[in-house]
Amino acid sequence: MTEFKQAQTVQVRAADLVRQVGPGVHTGITGLGAEWRLPPLEMREKTDHMTSAELQAVIAELRPPDARDLVERDHEILAARQACDSLAEQLRQARVDEANASHQMDNWRFAHPFRAIIHDLGLRSSGFLAEYEEIKAIAETEALKLASRVHDAAEHVANRENEVEARIRLEQAPVREYMTELERLKRQKAARETAERWQTQELDDALIAFTTHALKREMRAYGYGDAGTHWQALPESLRITIDNFNRLPREARPAVLEEDAKMLTQELCLSEEQGQDQGNMPLTMTSQGGRRSNWRDL
Numbered sequence: 001m002t003e004f005k006q007a008q009t010v011q012v013r014a015a016d017l018v019r020q021v022g023p024g025v026h027t028g029i030t031g032l033g034a035e036w037r038l039p040p041l042e043m044r045e046k047t048d049h050m051t052s053a054e055l056q057a058v059i060a061e062l063r064p065p066d067a068r069d070l071v072e073r074d075h076e077i078l079a080a081r082q083a084c085d086s087l088a089e090q091l092r093q094a095r096v097d098e099a100n101a102s103h104q105m106d107n108w109r110f111a112h113p114f115r116a117i118i119h120d121l122g123l124r125s126s127g128f129l130a131e132y133e134e135i136k137a138i139a140e141t142e143a144l145k146l147a148s149r150v151h152d153a154a155e156h157v158a159n160r161e162n163e164v165e166a167r168i169r170l171e172q173a174p175v176r177e178y179m180t181e182l183e184r185l186k187r188q189k190a191a192r193e194t195a196e197r198w199q200t201q202e203l204d205d206a207l208i209a210f211t212t213h214a215l216k217r218e219m220r221a222y223g224y225g226d227a228g229t230h231w232q233a234l235p236e237s238l239r240i241t242i243d244n245f246n247r248l249p250r251e252a253r254p255a256v257l258e259e260d261a262k263m264l265t266q267e268l269c270l271s272e273e274q275g276q277d278q279g280n281m282p283l284t285m286t287s288q289g290g291r292r293s294n295w296r297d298l
Helices: 004-021 042-047 052-062 065-072 077-109 113-121 127-218 229-233 236-246 250-259 260-275
Strands: none
Touching: 004 077, 065 077, 065 127, 077 113, 077 127, 127 236, 127 250, 127 260
16 A cells, blocks of 8 residues: 555544544534543544554544634624724724815915914914814814724724633633543554564564575575584574474475564574674674565565
């Protein structure tokens, strides 16, 4: 099975498990409440048989959206922000009207300085200045009112955001607690899988080395005769084991290797340690830099 197909299989199994144990996970924010909490025993039964990769896929399937992202999409908050933005736009327009009125009056005063003085002294009112003074006063009053409303609206939005985020985090707490447990299980399984891979690697290397020595001995390859340097470099106990193995019928050898794999591995490792202490040649294919092959092919 290719890595792509394996990844697809893991994703499908993860999605199936999520549907089995978490019916409320994909129903929105309200579906992540306390009613979703999974009993620990049932959780164990669902996850004990899974690999660390499958658990990681389950965690990814279960992971709820970020609370802040959900806050940003909350309808009430969107409406509150829209209202706040509308008030802010009205405030901006009021300040524009106020500034425009001031600009118009400044231009008129520059063009009519004498009439402006008479107007300011109250001797003769200018209709133009009176009109824009009224516009400016109305705009100033409106801006003051709107500034207060914008402040209140922004404060309401902030408070509402905090309330919604707190509610979302409370609703997500059970699934996040479950994810924490799955993360712990995943780490345990990953450590166990790593140890098993190392054990399998060591076992394979030892079996390959043993069958390589046995084959060379059986074929009387160079250095593997009774007086050969390579053969004599092997400890006596290992030489006896190899000769006994070679006396077996070929069809019986794979079964013997499979049945006594651990014993042969221990003996080969012990023999290698003894050989290294005596300065003899390495015994395993790994230490010789040899290419791995399947002992069943011998």
